[in-house]
Amino acid sequence: MGKRGQRASERTLVCVIQALVGLELLVELRNDLSVRGVLDDCDNASNVIIKDATVEDVEGVQRQLPLVFLRGSNIRFVHIPDNVDVMQLVEDRRLMLDKAATAYMGGKGAPAPKPVPGAGTA
Amino acid sequence: MATEEDSAVKEPLDLIRLSLDERIYVKLRSDRELRGKLHAYDQHLNMILGEVEEVVTSVEIDDETYEEIVRTSKRNVPYLFVRGDGVILVSPPLRTS
Numbered sequence: 655m656g657k658r659g660q661r662a663s664e665r666t667l668v669c670v671i672q673a674l675v676g677l678e679l680l681v682e683l684r685n686d687l688s689v690r691g692v693l694d695d696c697d698n699a700s701n702v703i704i705k706d707a708t709v710e711d712v713e714g715v716q717r718q719l720p721l722v723f724l725r726g727s728n729i730r731f732v733h734i735p736d737n738v739d740v741m742q743l744v745e746d747r748r749l750m751l752d753k754a755a756t757a758y759m760g761g762k763g764a765p766a767p768k769p770v771p772g773a774g775t776a
Numbered sequence: 777m778a779t780e781e782d783s784a785v786k787e788p789l790d791l792i793r794l795s796l797d798e799r800i801y802v803k804l805r806s807d808r809e810l811r812g813k814l815h816a817y818d819q820h821l822n823m824i825l826g827e828v829e830e831v832v833t834s835v836e837i838d839d840e841t842y843e844e845i846v847r848t849s850k851r852n853v854p855y856l857f858v859r860g861d862g863v864i865l866v867s868p869p870l871r872t873s
Binding site for chain 1: 804
């Protein structure tokens, strides 16, 4: 199996959620609540921050919350908008992080080449 | 072309790799089942599924007759990230007779 870069996030599918930062999506929780809003941040444990959130329960009751922190272990599903090219977003994010890392090193080195498309996991 | 990809089946996760881009059946906790096309997975069994049908099964007991009423509700989602800690099993779609 191919090794996906140096970052822990790139060895799991969390990098996909991280690539969706800035997009509006729907997160379903294990307690049957669903949170729709703009994804502000996602860490390696898939803890997320959602802005301008609408929280809906099974009965359909909605609440507006400007800022929500959601522990990743409570997530059941993340509905990904189907009008985006997820692969491209993941690659864009990888390039951005690599460029930021090399800039930190005074510009030496270059972004790592795009990993050979392979199956599944590291 | 696929120099990094080892097509030998060595561990259970490799069996899932054989189902990439195929339709699969996933049994989840909380009496849920998914059928969809497997786009990606990882070692935690986080998955990305496309064109998913989710079936939620609930059993109610009638107050008077005490019989079990099994209800299922279905919905479709075009593109779904499934967190791996909810996954029980993964399989090629079951053939319903």
